[in-house]
Amino acid sequence: MSGPVPVPAAPTLPALVGLLQQKRLVVCLGTGGVGKTTSAALLALAAARLGRRAVVLTIDPARRLADALGVGALDSTPRAVPQDRLWAGSTGSLHALMLDPGETFDRMVGKLVSDPAKRERLLKHTVYQHLSRGLAGVHEYMALEKLHDLAHDERFDVVVLDTPPSKNALDFLEAPGRAASFFNEKIARFFIPREGKKRLADLLFNKAQDAALSLVGKVVGDQFLADMTDFMRTFQGLFSAFEQRGLFAESFLRGPEAAYVVVTAPDALRIEEALEFAQRLRDFKLTACAFIVNRVRVRPTGVIPTSEQAHDALRTAGIPDDKRAVLAERMAATLQDRAYLSDRDARAIAALRKRVGAVEVLLGPELSDSPHSPEALARVSSGLLGIP
Numbered sequence: 001m002s003g004p005v006p007v008p009a010a011p012t013l014p015a016l017v018g019l020l021q022q023k024r025l026v027v028c029l030g031t032g033g034v035g036k037t038t039s040a041a042l043l044a045l046a047a048a049r050l051g052r053r054a055v056v057l058t059i060d061p062a063r064r065l066a067d068a069l070g071v072g073a074l075d076s077t078p079r080a081v082p083q084d085r086l087w088a089g090s091t092g093s094l095h096a097l098m099l100d101p102g103e104t105f106d107r108m109v110g111k112l113v114s115d116p117a118k119r120e121r122l123l124k125h126t127v128y129q130h131l132s133r134g135l136a137g138v139h140e141y142m143a144l145e146k147l148h149d150l151a152h153d154e155r156f157d158v159v160v161l162d163t164p165p166s167k168n169a170l171d172f173l174e175a176p177g178r179a180a181s182f183f184n185e186k187i188a189r190f191f192i193p194r195e196g197k198k199r200l201a202d203l204l205f206n207k208a209q210d211a212a213l214s215l216v217g218k219v220v221g222d223q224f225l226a227d228m229t230d231f232m233r234t235f236q237g238l239f240s241a242f243e244q245r246g247l248f249a250e251s252f253l254r255g256p257e258a259a260y261v262v263v264t265a266p267d268a269l270r271i272e273e274a275l276e277f278a279q280r281l282r283d284f285k286l287t288a289c290a291f292i293v294n295r296v297r298v299r300p301t302g303v304i305p306t307s308e309q310a311h312d313a314l315r316t317a318g319i320p321d322d323k324r325a326v327l328a329e330r331m332a333a334t335l336q337d338r339a340y341l342s343d344r345d346a347r348a349i350a351a352l353r354k355r356v357g358a359v360e361v362l363l364g365p366e367l368s369d370s371p372h373s374p375e376a377l378a379r380v381s382s383g384l385l386g387i388p
């Protein structure tokens with residue numbers, strides 16, 4: 001494992017830079033559309049710039065983000081970001097991948113079930129197909145499974161984790177705590193009809209007598225029951241592995257090597273939501289180490305002109321009379337709008353700073369176009385982190 005490479009000590013660099021140099025896990029939380037996935041990519045690029053061997057696990061990345069990273073379409077295998085897509089001076093490396101819960105589940109089964117015939121049977125089983133593709137919570141659980149893989153992958157020193165939008169992200173945090181009982185309870189609840197669910201679950205998990213099973217079969221349908229018991233028999237061997245992974249994820253997510261960053265946008269509603277995330281983290285006895293306020297509108301430099309002043313400026317610039325009136329009007333209106341919006345953002349940010357006290361609040365500038373090139377990502381980062 002390569003150690004962090006020192007970056008020139010500058011008192012102005014945010015503490016988050018230090019965390020990117022030290023931590024083994026950086027989790028980005030926040031509601032949808034605020035730039036969480038972009039921020040995760042950006043923090044991972046920054047980590048690579050700082051000498052770390054980083055991997056970013058994204059959820060729903062924009063196609064053009066994958067293009068910007070030069071990895072083609074992102075899938076669930078870590079792809080190396082080519083050196084020329086990393087920021088100048090990068091001494092580390094970056095891999096990127098996207099979470100695919102179904103595929104992750106298949107791989108896990110592939111690793112854990114050594115008998116090929118048994119493995120094939122399990123993967124093709126209709127019950128398994130339903131479970132791995134449709135059961136609520138599988139998404140979160142498989143994110144933990146992937147985290148387990150990445151954390152044990154010799155190629156990486158730090159994992160940057162994007163999370164699903166909104167409250168799902170908090171399920172993700174809840175998942176490790178539930179992991180030990182996740183499969184036993186959830187599978188049972190999912191497959192077992194409402195009537196007499198408890199009893200049927202007990203019967204299935206306790207390898208009930210044939211007689212009892214055939215009685216139950218009358219209620220739920222013989223085929224369903226045959227599928228279910230067959231499935232459970234093959235699947236049961238995996239439970240201890242699930243449990244072990246859940247416990248690993250729990251200690252990793254709650255341990256000193258993890259840092260949590262809340263991503264938000266500079267408006268009152270989004271900021272309230274970000275504060276809720278921070279509160280939920282506290283409920284889990286975790287702390288947000290930084291807030292990233294993304295898409296902050298920057299105030300136009302200089303004096304904001306009235307339309308008369310714009311008119312005069314255009315005359316001086318030699319713009320013909322017939323074009324000047326409309327142009328002056330538009331120019332003044334655009335600059336006034338931008339000034340108004342940037343002032344509003346500034347007030348929202350000031351309010352956030354007041355409420356979070358000592359927690360770092362970092363600002364990512366709004367670009368006129370989506371940051372879908374390495375240069376554009378670097379521009380957001382240089383505003384945000386002071387690097388590269």
Ligand SMILES: Nc1ncnc2c1ncn2[C@@H]1O[C@H](COP(=O)(O)OP(=O)(O)O)[C@@H](O)[C@H]1O
Binds near residue numbers: 033061062165295
């Ligand atoms: N600083 C920025 N300036 C302009 N556009 C941005 C900025 N950050 C993100 N975007 C764009 O906003 C959209 C949502 O960003 P994304 O990172 O996918 O958000 P989330 O993961 O929170 O849903 C994307 O199209 C992205 O390119």
Ligand SMILES: [Mg+2]
Binds near residue numbers: 036037
């Ligand atoms: Mg996203």
